[in-house]
Structures are given as structure tokens and as C-alpha cells.
Amino acid sequence: MGVLQLLSDPGQVRFVEVGGFGGNFFHANLNPVTGLIFITPMARLDYEWFTRAGQAPVVDFHLDFFMSDGTRARSTATFTVNVLDIDDTPPQALSFSSGGSVRADVKGATIGRLQVQDPDTPAGGHTFHLSEEYSWQFMMVGNELRLRPGVQLDLTDGPQFPIFLTVSDGRQSAGFRLDIAVLPNPGASTTPIDVMAPGEVRKGFYHTSVDHVGTYHAPWSIASVSRAADLMRVDTVNGDTVWFKATKYIDFTSGFVDFTETGIAGRLWLAFQTVFDRSPSLWEMRYFHDRVSAWGATERNVLDWALNYSPQSSFFASMTNRQFVEHIYANAVDYAVPSSTLSWHAGRLDSGATNRIEFVGTIMNWRSAFNDFKGAAYQGFYVPRAHMEEITGLISTAAGWPPNPHVWQWWSAWRGGSFDLFGLSWQIAQHPDFAARWGHMGNQEFAQQFFQQITGRPLGEQELKTITWWLDSGTGKRHEFMAHAALQMTDNSFFRTLPQGAMFDTVW
Numbered sequence: 303m304g305v306l307q308l309l310s311d312p313g314q315v316r317f318v319e320v321g322g323f324g325g326n327f328f329h330a331n332l333n334p335v336t337g338l339i340f341i342t343p344m345a346r347l348d349y350e351w352f353t354r355a356g357q358a359p360v361v362d363f364h365l366d367f368f369m370s371d372g373t374r375a376r377s378t379a380t381f382t383v384n385v386l387d388i389d390d391t392p393p394q395a396l397s398f399s400s401g402g403s404v405r406a407d408v409k410g411a412t413i414g415r416l417q418v419q420d421p422d423t424p425a426g427g428h429t430f431h432l433s434e435e436y437s438w439q440f441m442m443v444g445n446e447l448r449l450r451p452g453v454q455l456d457l458t459d460g461p462q463f464p465i466f467l468t469v470s471d472g473r474q475s476a477g478f479r480l481d482i483a484v485l486p487n488p489g490a491s492t493t494p495i496d497v498m499a500p501g502e503v504r505k506g507f508y509h510t511s512v513d514h515v516g517t518y519h520a521p522w523s524i525a526s527v528s529r530a531a532d533l534m535r536v537d538t539v540n541g542d543t544v545w546f547k548a549t550k551y552i553d554f555t556s557g558f559v560d561f562t563e564t565g566i567a568g569r570l571w572l573a574f575q576t577v578f579d580r581s582p583s584l585w586e587m588r589y590f591h592d593r594v595s596a597w598g599a600t601e602r603n604v605l606d607w608a609l610n611y612s613p614q615s616s617f618f619a620s621m622t623n624r625q626f627v628e629h630i631y632a633n634a635v636d637y638a639v640p641s642s643t644l645s646w647h648a649g650r651l652d653s654g655a656t657n658r659i660e661f662v663g664t665i666m667n668w669r670s671a672f673n674d675f676k677g678a679a680y681q682g683f684y685v686p687r688a689h690m691e692e693i694t695g696l697i698s699t700a701a702g703w704p705p706n707p708h709v710w711q712w713w714s715a716w717r718g719g720s721f722d723l724f725g726l727s728w729q730i731a732q733h734p735d736f737a738a739r740w741g742h743m744g745n746q747e748f749a750q751q752f753f754q755q756i757t758g759r760p761l762g763e764q765e766l767k768t769i770t771w772w773l774d775s776g777t778g779k780r781h782e783f784m785a786h787a788a789l790q791m792t793d794n795s796f797f798r799t800l801p802q803g804a805m806f807d808t809v810w
Contacts, residue, residue: 306365306381308337316368321376324363324383326620339365341381345617349387350421355628356638359385392474393428395419396467401447403483410451413482416467417445423471431468440465447480455484461495462528462535464802479804481528497533498546505542515546516553520694520705526802527552527559529681552682555705556690556797557588559682559805563670566594567683569601572666572675577608579633581678584808588686596717605659618658623651630662634669682805689716692723695797696788699756700727701735723788727781740780745773748780753787758794 308315318330318339329344352359365377401414418428430442439453449455455463463482468475500509507517515534525537532548552559560567570590574582582590593599609618618626627647631639650656656664669675693712697703715721730736740748749769753761761769772778791798800806 304341304383306339306341308332308339310337312337314370316370319366319368320363321366322363322380323625324361324381326617327361328363328383330365347383347385349385351632352385354636354638355632356641357628359387361385392476393418393420393423393469393471393478394476396469396478396480398480403485404449404455405485406454406456409449409454411449411454413440413447413449415446416480418469418471420471427471429470431470433466433468436465436467455482461485461533464526464528479807495533495545498544505538505544507536507544507546509546512547513550514553515549515551518555518705518707518709520555520690520797521557521801521806522797522799523704524554524801527682527805528803555687555694555709557684557686559684561679561682563676563679565683566591567685568670568675568679569666570594570604571678571683572669573601573604573608573662575675576630576633576662576666576669577605578612578614581808584684584686587683587808588688591685592688601663602659605662609658609662622648623658624648626658627651627661630665634665635672681803684800684805684808687713689713691791691795691797692788693726695756695791695795696723696726696784697730698797699752699788700730700739700784701733702739703735723785724782727785727788731779731781731784745780746770749773749783752784753790756784756787756795756797757790758792758796758798 312332312334315332315334318332319325320328320330320341327343327345327347328341331340331342332338333340347361349359361383362380363383364380367375367377369375396416396418398414399417401412404411404413416430417425420428428445430445430447432440432442439450441448441450461484463484464479465482466477466479468477498504498507498509498515500512502509506519507515509515517536519538523539525539526535527537528535529548534546534548534552536544536552548561550560550562552561562568567587570582570587574580574586590599590604594601594604609615618629621629624644627644628639631644647661651658651661690709690713693709693716694705697705697709712721712726716723740752743751746766750761750766753759753769769778769783773780773783
């Protein structure tokens with residue numbers, strides 16, 4: 303980013319550090335021969351963060367010199383870096399500014415106008431692109447979405463029709479899903495939706511209560527999950543469709559969707575958004591949900607980790623209380639918070655009247671009334687279930703078995719410490735279905751194909767040689783290899799495939 307010249311003897315300096323607010327963003331590297339100090343970024347600076355916080359877009363820093371004799375000196379000069387307003391942010395959100403619905407059986411209808419949230423690009427500066435999958439049905443005229451002449455939608459596709467568009471500001475682009483409400487047209491659309499009732503079992507789904515729908519299907523066997531007002535729709539990869547009234551939980555074998563605002567999943571979403579300005583990854587959601595729901599951890603423990611032990615903890619530790627309050631508010635809202643409010647919270651932290659964990663909890667509770675959280679809860683939070691991908695992936699790869707009631711017994715025994723994947727692998731290896739699927743293969747072919755199918759990556763050349771020797775020599779058994787492979791699933795594994803749906807739009 304920049305270079306400074308040290309005017310004194312560089313041989314007397316052991317190393318240099320960047321101090322002040324700029325120490326959060328820059329790193330200094332001293333060349334001991336030339337005395338040049340190279341200042342390089344180590345964290346991203348965002349112009350919009352400063353404008354949201356009501357701050358001038360500049361970062362000041364000084365230099366701390368750690369001398370060879372053990373003393374420490376500070377630069378007399380303070381250096382200033384101007385943060386430029388560039389288009390470094392892709393479009394953030396896409397929605398209808400008007401319209402958003404269409405009557406069934408009405409051909410060539412205008413659906414609505416689109417609006418884009420983009421802090422770097424003014425309204426009207428975006429272009430919209432429909433993928434080939436949808437371009438035969440829909441067309442864009444400016445920012446207006448229309449059905450093509452002669453094309454209509456129908457309620458047989460459900461009360462909500464999702465489409466995917468790419469939005470570009472000329473430099474950055476992002477993909478978004480839009481849900482079009484398909485409204486009944488009296489006298490024209492007469493196809494009823496067959497809604498599953500509580501207590502009913504249909505196509506592998508069981509509606510146990512008004513609050514819960516469960517299934518033995520794993521997420522990787524579900525094509526999509528969508529919600530339209532008080533109805534929910536699940537489509538499986540084999541073409542089955544199930545409708546039911548909106549519920550609090552949909553429970554798949556490998557995880558579940560929580561639609562409540564007060565559940566553990568919702569509180570974890572609030573915690574991560576408030577502290578890190580992002581949703582928890584699926585790994586984080588699974589780990590922390592499991593710790594809170596099954597192992598006695600509390601919300602305070604989660605916030606303690608986030609502030610004091612996460613990879614960002616040193617960043618938080620370097621902040622003054624005022625900077626910390628500004629950071630949390632900037633994550634929570636997109637408007638300038640009054641300076642008096644920031645000062646009041648910072649003063650309480652400075653005086654010890656509260657602490658940072660309690661302050662974040664306060665902001666979380668306040669934020670729970672906001673539309674962004676209520677919208678997220680409406681769409682649902684997906685919570686992967688620990689160990690279930692490994693179990694369902696193992697039985698499917700090894701024997702071709704779909705998830706079934708036995709997986710719950712294996713899962714409970716594994717969590718209880720009386721069973722593990724090696725025991726399950728041994729049981730499967732004795733079954734005729736395993737022999738029919740893999741018994742005709744030599745060890746090399748078996749190892750390569752089994753590993754690829756369950757983990758989502760091929761074995762390396764040396765890995766394959768080692769494992770083949772291990773199996774050929776009798777040192778290892780196939781069931782042992784299978785268990786080891788199941789524990790090495792990558793995010794590319796088929797068994798970590800998630801359905802289409804807003805509640806699944808989170809990375810591992």
C-alpha cells in the first residue's frame with residue numbers, strides 16, 4: 303500500500319508494528335538494510351462502514367519501534383490513510399418495489415418492478431439477467447419483470463413460483479432468488495392444493511403435530527423447500543410433492559429447519575449477525591446448537607467464544623469500548639446511531655456497569671424485533687445434525703440403503719458413546735447388500751470408488767497406493783477403511799448436498 307523511509311539506523315531496530323486504529327488494518331515490515339518500512343493491508347477497509355458510522359473515511363496510525371537493546375520508541379508523526387469510495391461491493395439484495403404477484407392463467411402479465419440494494423451504485427444503475435431456464439417464460443423490460451407474451455403460470459406449480467436472476471452493477475454481480483406469488487383466478491384456476499393434515503403420513507412425511515413435520519428423507523434427497531404465507535411445500539428429487547400448513551419445525555434425518563424466533567437457531571443467527579455481521583456457517587450452527595441443546599452450554603458461553611476466543615477476538619480486544627460499541631451498532635443497523643447513544647453505552651462499559659457480552663446480548667434482544675431477523679425466521683434456519691451425514695452417507699454408499707428408522711438408533715448410540723462408525727461399518731460389511739455392491743471389486747478399485755463417492759474427492763496417487771497395500775496385506779479391513787472415509791467427508795460430498803430454498807442459502 304505504501305512505503306516509509308526510516309531516517310535513523312535501521313540496524314538498531316528489531317521490528318516495527320503499526321499502532322493506533324490503523325493497527326487493526328495494516329502491517330509494517332522493515333527492511334533492515336535499506337530502512338524502508340513497507341505498510342501493507344492485513345484486513346479489508348470498507349468506505350461504507352465509515353459512512354454508516356458517521357465517521358470520516360480516514361484511518362490514522364503511528365509506528366511502534368522495538369529496539370535491539372530492548373527499549374521501545376514511538377514515531378513522532380501520525381500517518382493518515384484515506385479510504386476511497388470505490389465499487390467494491392456487489393448488489394446486496396433484490397426485491398419487488400411494486401407488484402410481485404400474478405394471477406394464474408393470465409398470459410403475458412406484468413409481474414412487478416425490481417429494486418436493488420447496493421451501497422455503491424445508485425438506483426437505475428443495474429442490469430438484470432435471467433438464466434436460460436427462465437428466459438423462455440419471463441422477460442425484463444428495464445427493471446420490470448414480465449411474463450412473455452402467451453406465457454402463463456398455474457397453481458399446479460404451487461402458490462409461489464421461484465426464479466433466479468443475476469444482477470450486475472457493471473463491475474460486480476450477484477445472484478438472487480425472487481418468489482412470485484401466484485394468485486387464484488376465480489373461474490379459471492380450479493386445481494386444488496392437497497394439504498397434508500396433522501396426524502397424516504404421506505410420501506415418507508409424517509405430520510406429527512401442528513408444530514412439527516418429520517421425514518426419514520435426508521436433505522440430499524429433497525429438491526426444494528419453499529414457503530408461501532401459511533403453506534409450505536417440499537419437493538423430493540424423485541418427483542413427489544407434499545404440502546402442509548406452515549409449521550415450527552421440518553425435521554429431516556440429517557438436520558432440521560427451525561422457523562421460530564425464540565429457538566436456539568434464531569438466537570445463534572442474531573449472535574453471529576450482531577458480532578460478525580454474517581450468518582453462522584452450517585458448521586458453526588451445528589456445533590453451537592449441539593453444545594447449547596445437548597451439552598449445557600449457554601448463550602453467554604457462545605458470546606464469550608465469539609468475543610474472546612474466535613479468530614476475530616484479537617480485533618475486538620484492540621478496540622476501545624467506544625469503537626466496540628460503534629462496531630456492534632454498525633453490524634445491527636444501516637443508519638447512523640446518535641453519538642449520545644454510543645457514548646452512553648461506551649460509558650457503561652468503561653465504568654464496569656456492564657460488560658461486552660451483556661452489551662451484545664442487549665443489542666441482540668433489541669434487534670430481534672427488526673424485519674431482517676423476522677424475515678430470516680420466516681424463511682427458517684437450517685440446523686445440521688451432528689454425525690448424521692456420516693451415518694446416512696455410510697449406509698447409502700456401502701449398501702445402497704436410504705435413511706430409515708435404524709439411523710436414529712445408531713445416532714443415539716453414537717452420541718451415547720456405546721457405538722461408533724467402525725461398529726456400524728462392520729455390521730454393514732457382513733450384509734449381502736454390501737457384497738453385491740462391492741464384493742466383485744479388487745481393493746484398489748474399491749478404495750478409489752468408495753472414497754470418491756462418500757467424501758466428494760478422489761484419493762491421491764500415494765494415498766491410493768498406501769490404502770491398497772494396507773488392505774491387500776490384511777493389516778486393515780474394508781470396514782475400517784469405510785469408517786475412516788466417512789469421517790473425511792468434504793463440503794463437495796453428495797451427502798452434504800442441500801435442497802433449494804432460502805433456509806439452505808448458507809455455506810458449510
